[in-house]
Structures are given as structure tokens and as C-alpha cells.
Amino acid sequence: MKCVTNLMVCSLVFGGLVYADRPDFNDKEAPQSLGDFREIQSALQSHLERTRSATVCLQMGGGSGSAVIISKDGLVLTAAHVTSKIDEEIKVIMEDGREFTGRSLGLNSETDSAMLQIEDAGPFPFVEVDLKDTTKLGDWVFSLGHSGGFDKARGVNVRVGRLVREAETTVQSDCMLIGGDSGGPLFNMEGELIAIHSRVGASREESMHVPIREFQAHWDELKSGKFIGDGGFAKKGKPGSGFLGVATEESDEGGLKVTELWKDGVAEKIGLKVGDLIVEIAGEKATKELMANKLAELGAGDILKLKWISGKESKEESVKLGERP
Amino acid sequence: MKIITFILAISIPLAANSLPSEKRKNGPLIQDALSPAQVSLQESSAVFYNNETSKAFLYGTVVSDDGLIMTKASEIEEVESYYVRVGTQKFRDSIVVARNDVWDVMMIKIKADSLKPVDFSQAKDLSHGTWVVSNGATERRFRRPRAGIISANKREIPGGAPAVLGVGLREENGDLFIDNITENSGAAMAGLKKGDKLLKVDGSNIKDRADLIAYLKKKSPGDKIKLSLARGDEELILKVELMARHKLYGKGTTRNDQLSGGEAQQSARRTGFPMVFQHETMLNRNTVGGPVFTLDNQFVGMNIAAVNRVEAFAIPGKELSELVVELQKSP
Numbered sequence: 001m002k003c004v005t006n007l008m009v010c011s012l013v014f015g016g017l018v019y020a021d022r023p024d025f026n027d028k029e030a031p032q033s034l035g036d037f038r039e040i041q042s043a044l045q046s047h048l049e050r051t052r053s054a055t056v057c058l059q060m061g062g063g064s065g066s067a068v069i070i071s072k073d074g075l076v077l078t079a080a081h082v083t084s085k086i087d088e089e090i091k092v093i094m095e096d097g098r099e100f101t102g103r104s105l106g107l108n109s110e111t112d113s114a115m116l117q118i119e120d121a122g123p124f125p126f127v128e129v130d131l132k133d134t135t136k137l138g139d140w141v142f143s144l145g146h147s148g149g150f151d152k153a154r155g156v157n158v159r160v161g162r163l164v165r166e167a168e169t170t171v172q173s174d175c176m177l178i179g180g181d182s183g184g185p186l187f188n189m190e191g192e193l194i195a196i197h198s199r200v201g202a203s204r205e206e207s208m209h210v211p212i213r214e215f216q217a218h219w220d221e222l223k224s225g226k227f228i229g230d231g232g233f234a235k236k237g238k239p240g241s242g243f244l245g246v247a248t249e250e251s252d253e254g255g256l257k258v259t260e261l262w263k264d265g266v267a268e269k270i271g272l273k274v275g276d277l278i279v280e281i282a283g284e285k286a287t288k289e290l291m292a293n294k295l296a297e298l299g300a301g302d303i304l305k306l307k308w309i310s311g312k313e314s315k316e317e318s319v320k321l322g323e324r325p
Numbered sequence: 326m327k328i329i330t331f332i333l334a335i336s337i338p339l340a341a342n343s344l345p346s347e348k349r350k351n352g353p354l355i356q357d358a359l360s361p362a363q364v365s366l367q368e369s370s371a372v373f374y375n376n377e378t379s380k381a382f383l384y385g386t387v388v389s390d391d392g393l394i395m396t397k398a399s400e401i402e403e404v405e406s407y408y409v410r411v412g413t414q415k416f417r418d419s420i421v422v423a424r425n426d427v428w429d430v431m432m433i434k435i436k437a438d439s440l441k442p443v444d445f446s447q448a449k450d451l452s453h454g455t456w457v458v459s460n461g462a463t464e465r466r467f468r469r470p471r472a473g474i475i476s477a478n479k480r481e482i483p484g485g486a487p488a489v490l491g492v493g494l495r496e497e498n499g500d501l502f503i504d505n506i507t508e509n510s511g512a513a514m515a516g517l518k519k520g521d522k523l524l525k526v527d528g529s530n531i532k533d534r535a536d537l538i539a540y541l542k543k544k545s546p547g548d549k550i551k552l553s554l555a556r557g558d559e560e561l562i563l564k565v566e567l568m569a570r571h572k573l574y575g576k577g578t579t580r581n582d583q584l585s586g587g588e589a590q591q592s593a594r595r596t597g598f599p600m601v602f603q604h605e606t607m608l609n610r611n612t613v614g615g616p617v618f619t620l621d622n623q624f625v626g627m628n629i630a631a632v633n634r635v636e637a638f639a640i641p642g643k644e645l646s647e648l649v650v651e652l653q654k655s656p
Contacts, residue, residue, distance in 0.1 A: 030347075030354035034361055034620045037456050037472070044474070045454040052453075137342045142454075147635050148581055153480045158453050159605045159635060160474050164344040174350045176605060178634045179581045200584065204607060204634050205351065 023189050026139045040189065044142050044160060047191030052156045053125035055185055057093040057146035058082055058102070066145040066184030067116060068193060069126045074118030077215060078183035079198050080107035080233040083114045085301045086225050087320050092118055095156050106222035110231030111169045112198040113210045115222040127185065130192035133213050139163050143175035145184030145197060169214045171195050174205040225303070237299020242321030244295065244304070246272060248288070255279040256286045270317045273310055280307035300324070351607055356470060362458045363470040365622040368412060368441040370460055370468050370615045371396070376406040384460050384615030385433065386627045387411060388649050392437035395649065396614040397629060398424045399569060399594040401431055409435050413466045423655035425648055426487040426545045428640060429594050429629060432652040443616050443624040448642020451475045451602070451625060459606045459628055460615040473606025473637070482638065484597020486541040488548060488567035492517060494534050501533060510573055511566035518556060525553035541567070585633035595630040601638040602626060608637045
């Protein structure tokens with residue numbers, strides 16, 4: 001008898017805990033009293049230390065955006081129009097001013113999602129992700145970002161609002177955003193990442209974000225460094241603008257023999273030497289025609305996989321094409 | 326380094342589920358729920374109306390029961406004449422008591438005797454995420470509350486002296502030379518020339534740039550200062566009128582300024598404050614100057630600048646109370 005009672009108590013407590021995860025204020029059409037505002041405030045504040053420490057500023061080529069770390073070893077989510085290219089070196093700045101080196105992974109040019117990997121050794125502060133897509137229209141949310149660029153004295157900028165519109169690949173909140181916030185995180189009041197800042201409307205209260213479900217839909221492609229789609233958030237290098245910096249001739253034994261290397265060209269940088277034999281291009285048998293076709297098709301910044309033989313050694317490298325001079 | 330900040334301003338209409346506007350953060354339902362936090366706002370806010378248009382153009386913060394009001398100096402001087410409302414009362418006449426250009430504040434006096442001033446003893450630092458309440462739009466008899474949270478670190482906002490000559494300087498072998506002159510500045514109108522060597526300002530020796538800036542920081546736009554200059558073999562004294570930095574050098578519109586609505590929305594003077602706290606309440610240049618309270622009606626500061634789409638600055642209560650004491654002592 002006693003045992004049963006205990007079990008019942010246990011299950012009630014357990015049920016209560018699960019239920020408590022979703023704050024009550026989210027299920028009211030609006031705050032009913034100042035008490036509701038205070039509950040929103042304390043929920044938000046309980047997550048601020050952790051979420052701020054994982055919100056980073058990204059800097060490259062004179063541009064600045066935001067991003068958020070989602071794993072101990074430094075996997076980062078951001079917007080495609082912030083990284084704008086794959087396999088690009090990007091400076092990552094923490095709120096306290098510490099700097100790390102990141103490299104952009106894949107991006108989706110049609111929905112504005114992107115990933116980046118910090119190359120320095122962790123552990124890094126990171127946030128939980130709402131992988132179950134539990135956040136609903138009307139839920140209270142908060143937004144973080146390095147608005148207008150990194151400012152150590154100011155720190156990360158916090159804003160609060162509600163989720164006001166939902167579509168498949170975009171959600172809208174009334175948390176205000178500005179330039180520099182792009183790529184930064186939107187959280188629910190359980191402190192989970194629900195979306196990444198993308199763009200704003202004409203009104204100050206219209207902010208658009210890429211939901212996590214959109215990242216999940218392309219997770220492996222993003223993580224493996226793929227440039228997805230042909231949308232407006234990032235442009236591939238212009239076809240034909242890519243440059244390897246190597247002259248070759250077809251070899252009798254098959255493959256392409258390196259006859260000349262441009263100084264500081266990408267071929268030289270990955271360690272190709274005059275006399276080496278390129279045996280595969282993008283996974284296919286290397287021929288003069290294939291090389292010409294690939295270079296006509298790809299642009300500066302695009303990736304070309306090469307396999308070659310140097311002396312007795314076989315080497316393989318994915319090289320990012322330079323700009324044709 | 327000029328930093329380009331990323332955001333694309335394209336609004337894609339979302340065909341999907343939408344939250345009705347009255348339930349949104351600045352919607353009427355939220356405003357209704359804030360009404361217990363509106364009490365102090367109603368009592369201790371002043372509203373400035375342009376006499377010509379009868380439009381409210383600025384708020385003020387009531388700091389004494391007998392009618393002293395603090396407000397934003399650079400904004401109030403844009404309007405030729407104005408009247409004031411506090412609570413439901415209207416005050417036709419007011420006088421300027423004193424101003425401080427470093428903080429961009431002005432103290433104004435109306436003839437009143439039983440106003441409810443803000444309580445400076447309540448002022449304290451609030452942590453990130455704490456709700457604060459400011460004036461949104463107003464009605465004749467009712468101050469409408471608008472809420473936002475503390476959004477960033479309390480800090481100094483850099484910016485040069487608020488009153489400027491309009492010259493660039495060059496230091497050479499311990500001497501200070503005029504290197505360039507901004508068009509339409511007081512310096513240009515007084516006839517300063519490139520290459521003039523600066524000897525004295527208002528009769529005192531000026532050693533270097535820092536010396537001059539320190540002197541200018543004590544001055545206000547509109548003040549005149551006497552410059553002793555050496556031009557070739559000649560020694561001359563020119564009287565130069567100082568101008569407001571934000572007027573002379575404009576705002577230098579950035580992409581983020583455009584996104585923030587530009588001049589119509591942003592305070593013209595929005596940099597150069599010795600100390601501010603920052604919140605994200607949606608204000609514009611016409612809704613600053615008023616008090617900021619907590620949900621418990623505790624006074625925490627006075628809004629001093631609508632900076633951009635996401636940032637509003639307020640002077641903390643402690644610093645404002647010191648300014649009130651200082652300005653009451655001014656001759």
C-alpha cells in the first residue's frame with residue numbers, strides 16, 4: 001500500500017516537472033498582471049549567463065555578424081549571408097573579447113542557414129537546441145546578438161518579444177534586430193535555441209529568423225560543407241572565375257603531369273610540385289578535358305577535390321579555388 | 326576600420342499563422358497589463374507640446390514639487406515655444422533654469438506647487454533582462470506606458486566635446502596649428518586659416534590638443550571664445566562661436582541609421598554621454614526626456630537618446646540626481 005502511494009507521488013512529481021518546463025505565461029494570450037511580466041523576466045534572466053557566453057561575433061573581410069555555439073567542441077550556427085562562402089576563415093569573438101579562428105562549413109543560399117566550426121581546441125560554452133520544435137506561435141522569446149558589430153564595453157545585446165508569425169522556413173518575432181545581429185540566436189524561455197536571425201522588415205517590430213527545423217532538414221549537408229541552392233543569401237563564385245594556379249600536360253601513363261606552378265597559387269599552397277601526377281579530379285579520372293570542364297563550371301571560392309602522386313606518395317586534398325587573375 | 330554589418334532588409338510576407346497585433350509586445354493587451362506600472366509615469370512625467378502645432382514633441386522628468394523639470398537640451402531647443410503638461414494640468418509658461426551640454430540636459434521651471442517628483446533614493450542598477458517602463462505615445466490626460474528590458478552593460482558612450490570650433494589640429498614641435506577648417510563652422514565664419522598657430526584661448530595658454538578639448542568640454546554650443554593666433558609674423562585675436570557637434574558634423578548616415586528610420590526616429594544627439602544604461606523599449610526622438618521606472622514604480626533614470634532600431638539610452642538616477650543639484654546651483 002505504502003509503495004503504491006509512493007509511486008503515485010513519484011509520478012505526480014515527475015508529471016509536474018515535465019509540465020513546468022513550458023512556462024504558464026506562454027499559454028496566456030497576453031500577460032494578465034505584473035506577475036506574468038516578472039515570470040517572463042525571471043525565466044529570461046535564468047538563461048542569460050549561459051546564452052550570452054555562447055553568442056559570438058563573426059568578423060571577416062570588413063564585415064561583422066553574429067552566431068551561436070551549439071557544442072562543446074565549437075560547432076556554430078549562423079546565417080548564410082554572414083558566412084557567405086564555404087570553407088572560409090572567419091574570426092570568432094566571444095563576449096569577453098577572446099578571439100578564435102573559425103572556418104565556415106556549409107550554407108543554404110535559399111533559406112539563409114549556415115554552419116561554422118571553431119578550429120581552436122575547446123571546450124567552448126554552448127547552448128541547448130530545441131530539436132523537438134516545441135516552440136509555438138505567441139510564445140515569449142529572447143534575442144541575442146552583437147548589434148552593429150563587436151563592442152566590448154556594451155557586450156551582447158538582449159531583446160525580448162513574442163513569436164508572431166510562422167512559416168516552414170521562416171519564423172517572425174517582434175524582438176527588434178539591426179545590422180550586426182544577423183546570424184545571432186533566438187531562444188525560447190526554456191533557454192533553448194529556436195532560430196537564427198536573418199532579416200528585418202520595414203517596421204521595427206518585424207524580425208525574421210531561420211527556424212532550427214530548417215537547419216535539421218539539411219544538417220548533414222551543412223555540416224559536410226555543402227553550398228546548397230541558388231538563392232539570394234549567398235552567391236557561388238562566378239563560373240570560370242576559379243583558379244588553381246597550375247599548368248599540366250597529359251601523361252602517357254594516364255593522369256595529368258604538373259609542368260608549372262604559379263607562385264602563391266592554391267596548387268602550390270596544398271603542396272603540389274612540378275613533376276607530380278594528378279590522377280583524380282573531383283573523384284574522376286584526371287584528363288585535360290575534365291580539368292578544363294571543372295574550372296569552367298566552378299568559381300572562385302568553390303572546392304575542387306584532387307588526388308595526386310608525388311614521388312611514391314599518394315595525396316588527396318580538397319582545394320578552395322583562388323580568383324583567376 | 327569600417328565594419329559592414331549584415332542584415333538584409335527584405336520583408337517576406339509570411340503566408341502562415343500570425344499572432345494578432347493586439348497581443349504583440351507593444352500591443353494594447355500588453356499595455357493594459359502594464360497599467361499598475363503606469364502610476365509614477367502619470368505623476369512624474371512632463372509632456373512638451375509645440376505651441377505652433379500643438380503636437381507633443383518631447384517628455385520631461387519632474388524633479389521637484391515646485392515645478393523643476395529635466396529634459397533633453399538638444400531636442401527642446403529645436404522648438405521655438407512650447408507649453409507643458411504634467412498629469413492632467415497644463416502650464417503655459419516656463420523658464421530655462423540651466424543646462425549641461427556634456428549630458429545634453431536642460432532644467433526647466435514651471436509655476437507649480439504640489440507636483441510629485443521622482444524619488445532619486447529608489448534608483449539602483451538593474452541587471453540585464455529586467456523590465457523597465459517608459460512613456461510611449463501620450464494622450465492629453467493619460468501617459469501611456471511602454472515596456473522593454475535592460476539590454477546591455479551600463480557604460481560611458483564615447484564622443485567628443487559637445488561644443489566644437491570646427492577645426493582639425495596638427496601638433497608639431499610642441500606647437501598647435503590649425504590644419505583644416507570645417508565649412509560653415511564658427512571657425513570658418515570667424516576667418517581662421519589653415520596654418521594659424523594657436524597661442525591662447527580666452528587668455529590662457531594652451532599646450533596641446535588635450536588641453537583645448539578639456540577647455541571646450543566646459544563650454545556650450547553658442548558660447549564665444551577668444552583665440553589668440555600667430556599668422557606669419559602677425560598676431561591676431563579672433564572671436565569664434567562654438568557650435569553643437571551633432572549639428573556641424575551631422576549624423577553620417579550609416580546603413581543601420583537607415584534601418585532605424587534616420588532623422589525622423591533617431592535622436593540627433595546620441596553619443597557622448599558620461600554614463601548610461603541601455604534598454605530596448607521602442608522609443609523615438611520625440612519620446613525621450615521622460616522618466617524610466619521599474620514594474621514597481623521605482624524611479625531608475627531618464628531617457629536621453631533614441632539611438633537606433635534596437636537601443637535606447639537613459640541617464641542613471643544617481644547621475645541625474647547629481648546633475649539636478651549642480652544645475653540648481655548654477656548662477
